[in-house]
């Protein structure tokens with residue numbers, strides 16, 4: 001998939017900002033707690049830019065990369081409204097990020113974005129991260145049994161996001177989620193924070 005492509009969801013932009021962003025305040029707080037002051041970070045699959053803009057207070061520079069043009073344009077409008085100058089948003093794909101920027105980052109963050117990528121895209125995205133960042137922070141679903149209450153609840157939420165999205169979520173779970181992906185791509189886990197028994201924030205480095 002090239003950087004010219006656009007990913008559209010029915011909830012992109014304002015809807016995501018009104019309904020999802022308020023529910024992920026704790027996510028932003030947890031991710032921020034894993035990052036040292038004055039770091040340079042890239043937020044991959046940054047959505048409405050809520051995390052990137054939140055991190056602008058403690059980071060030197062933040063780059064938000066996002067595949068949905070509508071999300072990028074929404075994120076830019078909020079950035080301008082708040083007059084934030086150390087955050088930039090870029091339209092493009094995670095799997096060719098090293099060709100989209102010459103910068104090097106202390107952290108590459110994937111907040112709730114990996115589970116919605118295809119299995120091969122996730123792997124390519126992590127390969128790209130090795131070229132541009134020193135460490136990685138992934139915040140995403142914990143793997144749950146399909147028969148557990150949380151498993152059914154999470155599956156229902158992901159089902160509502162659309163057919164492809166749901167298929168990718170299922171493959172993410174099948175491949176052992178965050179930990180399977182990090183292991184397969186040669187990363188060593190440094191810190192884990194479990195959130196609401198549903199999500200984990202994991203900080204990792206190359207082995």
Ligand SMILES: C[S@@+](CC[C@H](N)C(=O)[O-])C[C@H]1O[C@@H](n2cnc3c(N)ncnc32)[C@H](O)[C@@H]1O
Pocket residue numbers: 007020024044045046047048051065066067068071092093094095110111112113116117121
């Ligand atoms: C569930 S949203 C998460 C948004 C935000 N990071 C958050 O924590 O709320 C996942 C985002 O990842 C983006 N995305 C999916 N695949 C991508 C890819 N290959 N490259 C860049 N962004 C991608 C989607 O367009 C979507 O906005």
